[in-house]
Amino acid sequence: MTTGTDLLALSPVMPVVVIDDVDDAVPTARALHAGGIGVIELTLRTPVALAAIERVAKEVPDIVVGAGTVTSPEQAKQAADAGAKFLVTPGCTDAVLDAAFATGLPFLPGAATVSEAMRLAERGLSALKFFPAEASGGAAFLKSIAGPLPQLQFCPTGGITVSSAPSYLALPNVGCIGGSWLTPSKLLAAKDFAAVEKLAAEAAALR
Ligand code: 3PG
Numbered sequence: 001m002t003t004g005t006d007l008l009a010l011s012p013v014m015p016v017v018v019i020d021d022v023d024d025a026v027p028t029a030r031a032l033h034a035g036g037i038g039v040i041e042l043t044l045r046t047p048v049a050l051a052a053i054e055r056v057a058k059e060v061p062d063i064v065v066g067a068g069t070v071t072s073p074e075q076a077k078q079a080a081d082a083g084a085k086f087l088v089t090p091g092c093t094d095a096v097l098d099a100a101f102a103t104g105l106p107f108l109p110g111a112a113t114v115s116e117a118m119r120l121a122e123r124g125l126s127a128l129k130f131f132p133a134e135a136s137g138g139a140a141f142l143k144s145i146a147g148p149l150p151q152l153q154f155c156p157t158g159g160i161t162v163s164s165a166p167s168y169l170a171l172p173n174v175g176c177i178g179g180s181w182l183t184p185s186k187l188l189a190a191k192d193f194a195a196v197e198k199l200a201a202e203a204a205a206l207r
Helices: 004-008 022-034 049-059 073-082 094-103 114-122 138-145 165-169 185-189 193-204
Strands: 013-017 039-043 064-068 127-130 153-156 177-179
Touching (some): 004 127, 004 153, 013 193, 022 039, 022 049, 022 193, 039 049, 073 094, 138 165, 165 177, 185 193
Parallel strands (some): 013 039, 013 177, 127 153
16 A cells, blocks of 8 residues: 555655646646656645546546645545545644544645654654745754654655755655645646646656
């Protein structure tokens, strides 16, 4: 079975994607994949998000599609029903954690402090999202906790750019990083999927 740690190995960058027009979902996923990215986190922030996940899961089987911004137990179940292959949460409550476990899907729960990370490790999780990365101490924070928490791998997300990405990817406890810069809303609104592919190729070459 795929684990959270396996998810971190799919690409150096996990694109965090907000889809406003459901028709953009498949071409966006195809462009990311053509650029060399193997994974996509579709955020549950728009009314079409679940439909977008469903389409990508069916029509772009080569990319691993997950649901991001899962903030309630209901959303965890809905995302799994829509065909999401994994779940990502910005932070974690016991209810969301229980619901995520109940789906049987691999998931990356969010943590921003040492105690949050330790609590998730106690529940058997070894791959976490570090969110919001830049605002919570950035690469320096992750570097500082690699010693005391060597069993944990992170996907830092939030405020990371193509320029700051290498400082994270150089850390032993970073499996991949997350970011929305590969799919800016401007490019999606303009249906400029060739530009998305270029950004994806640049991101895929980061490691
Ligand atoms: C997320 O939900 O993970 C973040 O909003 C992505 O952060 P970014 O837009 O700063 O990359």
